Amino acid sequence: xxxxxxxxxxxxxxxxxxxxxxxxxxxxxxxxxxxxxxxxxxxxxxxxxxxxxxxxxxxxxxxxxxxxxxxxxxxxxxxxxxxxxxxxxxxxxxxxxxxxxxxxxxxxxxxxxxxxxxxxxxxxxx
Numbered sequence: 793x794x795x796x797x798x799x800x801x802x803x804x805x806x807x808x809x810x811x812x813x814x815x816x817x818x819x820x821x822x823x824x825x826x827x828x829x830x831x832x833x834x835x836x837x838x839x840x841x842x843x844x845x846x847x848x849x850x851x852x853x854x855x856x857x858x859x860x861x862x863x864x865x866x867x868x869x870x871x872x873x874x875x876x877x878x879x880x881x882x883x884x885x886x887x888x889x890x891x892x893x894x895x896x897x898x899x900x901x902x903x904x905x906x907x908x909x910x911x912x913x914x915x916x917x918x
Contacts, residue, residue: 809872
């Protein structure tokens with residue numbers, strides 16, 4: 793029901809845009825998030841956006857470089873990644889939280905997310 797795409801190999805300093813397409817249900821009132829996981833590391837919060845697009849949240853390591861957004865139909869969520877670094881290398885996952893009015897701070901954790909996509913690999917070479 794969630795499918796992430798847009799990953800690939802890019803040189804340090806380059807850009808990629810990830811997309812997360814929703815299907816099978818209406819995600820228009822779902823908060824959406826991006827997480828990443830590098831080999832041997834825990835899953836890390838990257839960014840989140842409220843269901844109405846009114847608020848966005850970012851992990852400290854990507855703030856100022858990544859931008860999360862969603863289209864007006866709220867069927868696709870994007871993660872624009874600029875100034876990529878080798879340490880951004882990971883599998884990136886999109887996730888959906890079906891409680892639009894949940895506790896905002898929890899969006900930075902995996903706890904509230906009910907649906908997860910299979911992930912897309914991002915590799916940044918130095």
